[in-house]
Amino acid sequence: MVERAIEVLDEHGLAALSMRRLAGDLGVQPGALYHHFVNKDALLAAIADEILHRGRRPAEIMAWDAEAHLLCLGLRDAMRRHRDGAQLIAGVHRSDAEALERPLRAALERGGADAALARVGARTLVRFVLSHQDESDPDFTLGLGLILDGLRARLV
Structure with missing residues (x-):
């Protein structure tokens, strides 16, 4: 069901994704979805959640900054892979940014950040990624590098 909903999202966009449309595509009554x-x-x-899960990269033992970099790339890739993916993910996680920030916070803490720096650093990275999904790859890469450089300087 979620798989088909993602297909509808890709075909028609977020504004056109409704319970009624999805039910019709699945050949069931709208009430069945409830x-x-x-x-x-x-x-x-x-x-x-499924889009983000698909965008996750395999976990490996690596330096905190390499992990943060990969997490940001995975989030951006997941958002860009689907039509209106960034709008959907940003909207759903606006009230629960914790879910997007948690893995970045853990990486920063592993790198030696205290709780405050880990919280603000993770939030900054997530907000950067969410607001730059349409930037060209070189601009995104440069901006992400600048943020990570600043965090590295704080952790030295």
């Missing part, structure tokens, strides 16, 4: 999702927000959260 057995799986309490409301459209719950469906959108499941779609966003």
Whole structure:
């Protein structure tokens, strides 16, 4: 069901993704979807989680800054892979940015950041990625590098 919802998202965009449209595509009554999702927000959260899950890169033992870099690239790739993916992920996680920030915070803490620096650093990285999904790759890479350079300087 979530797989088909992602296909509908890619085909028609976020504005056109409705419980009614998805139910029609699945050949069921719209009410049947409510057995799986309490409301459209719950469906959108499941779609966003699946998109993010697909964008995750395999975990490896690496330096904190390399891990943060890969996490940011994975988030950006996930958002760009699907039509309106950035809008969906940003909207769903606006009230729960913790889910996007948590792995970055852990990487920063592993690198020696105290709780405050890890929290602000992770939030800064997530906001940068969410607001720069349309930037050219060189501009995005340069901006991400500048933020990571600043964090590295604080952790020396």
